Amino acid sequence: MDKENETMQNNIDNKVAIVNLGTELTQGYTLNTNAHWMAGRLRDLGFEISYEITLPDDASVWNATWEMIRKANVQTVILGGGLGPTEDDKTRYLVAETFKAPLEFHEECIAPIRAFIESKGWKYSDANKIQAYFPRGAQVLENPVGTAPGFSISQDGVTLFALPGVPFEAHEMFDRHIVPFLAAKDVKPFYCRELRLAGLFESNMAEMFQKVNFPAGVSWSSLPVDDAIIFRTYTRESEEVLKAVEKQLIEALDDKLCVVSTDGKSLPEQIVKLLKGRGETLSTAESCTGGMISSEMVNLAGVSEVFKGGACTYWNEAKEDIVGVPHETLLAHGAVSEETVLAMAEGARKAYHTDWAVATSGVAGPDGGTPEKPVGLVWMAVVSECKRIAFCKKFSGNRGQIRRKSVFKVLDALRRAILEENEQKSTCTKVQ
């Protein structure tokens, strides 16, 4: 399997640079997620990022950066941050200098800024006036979700967009002002398909995919996330080309049950879809995961059709009282055991009156490990009328990582159990 590099369309105006200004970014106080978000949007529009740069609020580094971008013949520059009303907000000054376009006051911008501030119950102050100054020749970009309007300015074949740094303002303004600008450039978009896989190692996947033939112009990326490996294929050709590759990819898998989805659905989303298809319901009983499974489910809109709720039973007392784990089971086997986790799942299924239930109980650390039950050991269970599955894993990582891995491991076991039921299409033999 060769990783083709995306064929660069060197003579086409599809290059973009993203620059973010902010000492709080370069000092590591704030994680910059805007560039990542915009990169995805740009990719979908068929554009490529040549430079993604974060700078402190400092003119000299901006000037050097601008010089480099100009030399590289990038025609669209997105400059984020630094449009606020305080002294460290330098964007309008820097751009005015760079474009030799002195700042001019736009009286008409004051009313909307003031109205926005007052609609939030804050007090308008003259400090906000600076947000109505823009470089000469700039086009003001309306910001319906914040105080700072943006602006765009074009010169010598390059267009610079200045947007606020606050993520939801930046997203709103990107879609409102930059997407139409780029769409008008008529660049061929990328087609992309997403194959989500769970329950296999990335290196094993890579080995199986070695027999797949990727046609010229098709590139791929493999990205392990919490709930799956996302294997994406993309091309500027057509979606049909990618569908043919996807068919080969699935054929190459030893275990077809690894396929979570081919339509972008996450593991929890896929579970909701499967349960809806069966008209069945789910509940949870969680110890080390502490409610994270139920929270992941509840985060999906429309989950109420299939998810009734779940118990976080962190103390043994709660395992007994809320989901009816027998005191003797806990005494004989401990909280982190096959017997307890099965009793938890069965207890949740009974207490919440659901068709399915999942449960977890483990040692999330950093303390509490023993030679028999080390940190990272987690017992998980999936039960239904017909299924009674329990298994344990030894996860690595810190407390949060061990908990997250447990959540998605047990959800994947649930998904596979439902798929097996679907396969059988017959009345099950009750397990107990």
Add this chain to the structure above:
Amino acid sequence: MDKENETMQNNIDNKVAIVNLGTELTQGYTLNTNAHWMAGRLRDLGFEISYEITLPDDASVWNATWEMIRKANVQTVILGGGLGPTEDDKTRYLVAETFKAPLEFHEECIAPIRAFIESKGWKYSDANKIQAYFPRGAQVLENPVGTAPGFSISQDGVTLFALPGVPFEAHEMFDRHIVPFLAAKDVKPFYCRELRLAGLFESNMAEMFQKVNFPAGVSWSSLPVDDAIIFRTYTRESEEVLKAVEKQLIEALDDKLCVVSTDGKSLPEQIVKLLKGRGETLSTAESCTGGMISSEMVNLAGVSEVFKGGACTYWNEAKEDIVGVPHETLLAHGAVSEETVLAMAEGARKAYHTDWAVATSGVAGPDGGTPEKPVGLVWMAVVSECKRIAFCKKFSGNRGQIRRKSVFKVLDALRRAILEENEQKSTCTKVQ
């Protein structure tokens, strides 16, 4: 309140550039968190980032970037990613070219690479051999947590460190190889103090802090996060200077209960500390938050002393069965109501035998809103033997944001309720 810019030590070798290579970063498939993590570490060591740059796997943009960095007289460059065994991993080739230092094979690196791969149960292949090639004159940097060793190379006063892109490998190698190198440079560190505030708007805080006198050389940043506003002050002078400023900041607050912590403790951590101090316990009953409150609590190591568990009661049926909300209450007032959320909290307190309980019930959307109970409306409750607090908020944002805001709003109400109890230091009058 003037935002002082950090006094730049222009003649001191405290400038760093971070460059990350990877088309999957610039195409928006992977969020680059390494630069953010390193930025924080560098700040603590007293170093400043001049440029933080992400590039596609492409020699021309690397060359232009390198030229810019060299001109800026940055003496330490950290280059992340591109050390893997596949074709898109270009770092060693680019550095060899840039430093005119041809790649040389380091036989001695093969055994550890092979041992690492085999220890994971994977198969060593000759493709990994490329990971033992380094530019002439480079120092190989051991990687105990992955297959790819890094390297460093110095020339003309600049030192470049090449590290793997996988976050936990990058972190491990940063601490192991770069921290000692930078520490030896004897740059004056930053002192930093963190004041965490909850229950006030950032703009109101800014107004109150206008009367605070920031001495020269003290800078600040204000960062709203999920559970608080983090107001940081920093200086190269001394921690005492910052303590004096912090005292003024707290004095400037109208409501001193807004102070969550001055030692970096998050809101959940502070709650655990307060409950430990009282020897009391907590449980939860969650509808729209769906287990996120309990999951946030369980994520803290050592929480078992105070947190017993909680019920996600997403369906009304579960609200009745698990935490005993009366059927009549749900019929008369609906699930999203003062009466229901109080009954949920009281039910959790009883079912889990805890001193305190919190509950949430709201319309997280995007569907299900009505004129009386619109999307974003969330009822929250805090109960104890002496307290019976219920309140509602109309949160904005998407489903996930509404849920997260609810989690931290009700936890802040709990924190304040416990602090009030601490103040009274008397036996309470039972509320019911």
